[in-house]
Amino acid sequence: MLIVMHHSATNEQLKAVTDAVEAMGLVAEPIPGSLRTAIGVLGNQGYVDDTSIRELPGVREVIHVSKPYKLVSRDFHPASSIVDAAGVKFGDGQPPVLIAGPCTVESEEQMLAAARLVKNSGAQMLRGGAFKPRTGPHTFQGLGVEGLKFLRQAGDAEGLPVITEVMRIEQLETICRYADVLQVGARNMQNFDLLKEVGKCGHPVLLKRGMSATLEEFLSAAEYIIAEGNPRVILCERGIRTFEQATRNTLDLSIVPLVREMSHLPIVVDPSHATGRRNLVGPMAKAAIVVGAHGVMIEVHPDPDRALCDGAQSLTPEGFGKLALELKCLRSFLETL
Amino acid sequence: MLIVMHHSATNEQLKAVTDAVEAMGLVAEPIPGSLRTAIGVLGNQGYVDDTSIRELPGVREVIHVSKPYKLVSRDFHPASSIVDAAGVKFGDGQPPVLIAGPCTVESEEQMLAAARLVKNSGAQMLRGGAFKPRTGPHTFQGLGVEGLKFLRQAGDAEGLPVITEVMRIEQLETICRYADVLQVGARNMQNFDLLKEVGKCGHPVLLKRGMSATLEEFLSAAEYIIAEGNPRVILCERGIRTFEQATRNTLDLSIVPLVREMSHLPIVVDPSHATGRRNLVGPMAKAAIVVGAHGVMIEVHPDPDRALCDGAQSLTPEGFGKLALELKCLRSFLETL
């Protein structure tokens, strides 16, 4: 931590800050500059809470050098983590994983049809929402436990592990019974109680980036899960909220190579929710693989025009089959680079 | 709803869209233009789900005219609502309410001292967090139920109703026992399960705008609560996330007069969390009153330099006393305008 003093700070103010640092059991090392003095803080083992320092008289700015996500950071965990989710591996050196399925579980028939086409395309994991977060209360909210059963059944029928979203703590036990991977949605990325409970269970977790979460907040959310003892976290970029509204959100692909630099955790990309437009899903999925994502998650529906939710961004079976093939070719090509 | 066709859309495509609209039990009225045709959709009683329309061939754009927050809108509820929270009234024609207290409940002594200074300043409601959402897992997370007791005890000692944040459904019953008003935090504004449960209980609710929530999403979140039968919702603007990081968030005061136009619900402003800087709290609190907020929520701590949380934005007792007085004068002045 670096404490920057006002250029007009007095010696008494400097001393008060130094004392406050030492009261925290840390070492204060003044760095006199030509215009102002800064104080380096040494001895901390990680992120320091600056509450008692920031507003002391004479302090202009407090700059943090340590980051609040030590367990997630590559700094002290240089080797990349491989997350094994029911036999499907996410991480460096593994082929990128294709997760696919409808936004929402609607019926037994729909899920069986979806699982079949997902399997046939060569994808490795089946998705489907049983509990749905919806912006307004007057729209379809998901089938609940019945949906979980249809999802599991469809996954079993085709030998695909399944992933579904958990929205509240009380659902956790039930969902763990039916699903192989838990998804924490963008709206819950800072639902810290949920993160902690998810961190206490043994299931792998796909954590979506919040719509307005910085990279630092995203990694800190993952830290919550790992801090509770669950290291099997897969990060998921799904678009951030910006002024641009021609697409639903702005898919921030540049975060993918950056996360790979900063963290040992795998990261996947969800181009369907990010763009909200069917025509953009394919190009952005391919781009995700090219920038180094460890997987992509795609919405596909046996009959998208009759989908109860997000039909506009769901691929048709034909479109999905074509994309899955292109992604496979792309993977092979990238291995030759 | 208005469906805009591509200028090159064929008659067959037009017919398919018309059929789809009619299959929804609605009326389709083509509006032929010089460049392209649009189709007006009539007969709906509110927001229409456009899933089955948006991606039909020939459709360029779907424009919604009805909004997804009918219960919150002033359109069909022209009279302003007054929300009574344990005798404190929020709404048009009431003096703006001053809610104050520390960010976090830390101890019995701290809360008693806080309540005393809040009461002495003339404020009408005491705040204090017992369960805290924190960005990283390695920081203080609140005292929990013990904190609730200290908050209640301090409120009772000074005759102040109390408000505290609810973060998860299981806490709801306990919190309702101790608090007069429930706060739903910015991070939970789209935790729809929580909104629904809060909508089922009888307590008034202060709903904070999510950091990246549009006005439409904010009003739709309130719709969730009202739709479950709880009309006592107080909206709270607390800053949005923007590119500007000189302040913690950007306090969007212009939303206050706009919400008053669009909705019958009261709206208050939290300048402490929005700015994150002690020096800005006073000016922005006064501005909030001037633009028509029905109250402000201010952080004050008996000893901010020793606060366990957000000390940098908490006012000192002296600063708070001065601000409370200025707000009182400002209120009187505004009545003369």
Add this chain to the structure above:
Amino acid sequence: MLIVMHHSATNEQLKAVTDAVEAMGLVAEPIPGSLRTAIGVLGNQGYVDDTSIRELPGVREVIHVSKPYKLVSRDFHPASSIVDAAGVKFGDGQPPVLIAGPCTVESEEQMLAAARLVKNSGAQMLRGGAFKPRTGPHTFQGLGVEGLKFLRQAGDAEGLPVITEVMRIEQLETICRYADVLQVGARNMQNFDLLKEVGKCGHPVLLKRGMSATLEEFLSAAEYIIAEGNPRVILCERGIRTFEQATRNTLDLSIVPLVREMSHLPIVVDPSHATGRRNLVGPMAKAAIVVGAHGVMIEVHPDPDRALCDGAQSLTPEGFGKLALELKCLRSFLETL
């Protein structure tokens, strides 16, 4: 400047960075920490260009302590500046200035009518655009030099100094002949060549914040003007672009008290362009005065429903008269606080 090394940086890397700093004529002071080493850079007289440092092997981050706006900063210019614009004074201790007029100069009659109502309301300065920046090329672009003449004539008729926007360098000489204050618009805030030329002329300048400019960039833009020898800069907050589109832009009022802390320059607020909605102009104008703005700039049109540009945000003569009176009362009230 502080250079933070990777925790795994080698001694050779540390040495290379130290050498690079010294090659710039500066002093490098290593600050060994428990987890990593940082290097304090001393001896600089201001902002240091970090190009040759940032990508050296072993460097994790470069943190700037000095800011790139020394002339604008209050650090070395603690006394507030008063900018005198044709006798109208902007700055601390002066009553807030009311600048008003139509968005665009449309005709001689319109400007004379506008000037009369501006004068009658007690406002101190007349605005009017002769050269207009318009998003699309197929809309009215302003009257040009003829518009300048109408503006000047109307100002003279009522004894009001006039302000108008300069969009390109070649217009500068002409505009200086007719106008008392130059306005640099939001879209030109980083048109550095224009800033420099404006810095070379003797007229006071009202510099609008760019729609996506951080506070630091805003102050740096003012630095351009002052660095050329023109210290008479008035800053103007006019809303930033955010995800929220219920208002045209998001008026960032919290920047006003912050600029007053950080800079000695006066700052005014333009609520008309920021909100784009007539009903919001009054509340936000009053709020601007309350947070400490040294003036507000308001659009008013003798007949807003027939305005050629931005009629929707222009006040009517009646609305403006009422607002001007309220602002006057508010000013008097604030002096009593």
Add this chain to the structure above:
Amino acid sequence: MLIVMHHSATNEQLKAVTDAVEAMGLVAEPIPGSLRTAIGVLGNQGYVDDTSIRELPGVREVIHVSKPYKLVSRDFHPASSIVDAAGVKFGDGQPPVLIAGPCTVESEEQMLAAARLVKNSGAQMLRGGAFKPRTGPHTFQGLGVEGLKFLRQAGDAEGLPVITEVMRIEQLETICRYADVLQVGARNMQNFDLLKEVGKCGHPVLLKRGMSATLEEFLSAAEYIIAEGNPRVILCERGIRTFEQATRNTLDLSIVPLVREMSHLPIVVDPSHATGRRNLVGPMAKAAIVVGAHGVMIEVHPDPDRALCDGAQSLTPEGFGKLALELKCLRSFLETL
């Protein structure tokens, strides 16, 4: 255009709106709904200025169906445009173009070295800035005309067409003498006077998207150039400003396939300025090609650690050589899909 009335609008208000529409020479067609009435506006040949309508009593909202960029839109120009820039072709069916070179022209030797390595990599166009927009006034501002000469000379030496940025109208004639393609930078995307002048000259123009420009504003800026008679516009996505500051800007790749749908103009991507980090340039350049960009513009410097500007984002000669090869392979691969 669709005018949505308040549900409580009176028949008189409806009539006043209808009259106003007809006064503009257009046809008003009321569409009575169950909750409110809307008025379709017919007969317009493009975007309609809604100034005289928007604030009429009883009007809730005005929705534009026609867009303000008719010349740029694919609607009336379905065939993709190929822009030929000194023999280098941008557009559908052409191999993506690689433009490369240093951020800034620094010396004759530097440019000759840069041109050589650009040429050897197989790139088709040389870039280099002679006039530089810089955030603060105290940094290097470019070599000016001398820089143009070095750029031209280096291009000629290797047989590469050259592109450079024009920042002000007076530079235009000179720059046209030396450069093959004009670049309009992000900060000038809404410098409408510059756009018009650029539209009057015969050179092809690479127009960068403004940092906070929506897609609609970006296309409208291009409309300015084409409206003046210059159809040779190449769009360039270079990142938008968002809350995320781990990268300099957020590269919005999803706009590439969207622009290709909406416009007939070619679009290229600049990953160097968008990310500001050398390590991210390669992945994002490849992703740009995959999503369908007609070219990429990359910064490379013979000796980036000694670059006078933006060294941190410039590739080394080795890194660039490797990337150019990968892009070539990627192109060939994509043709097989």
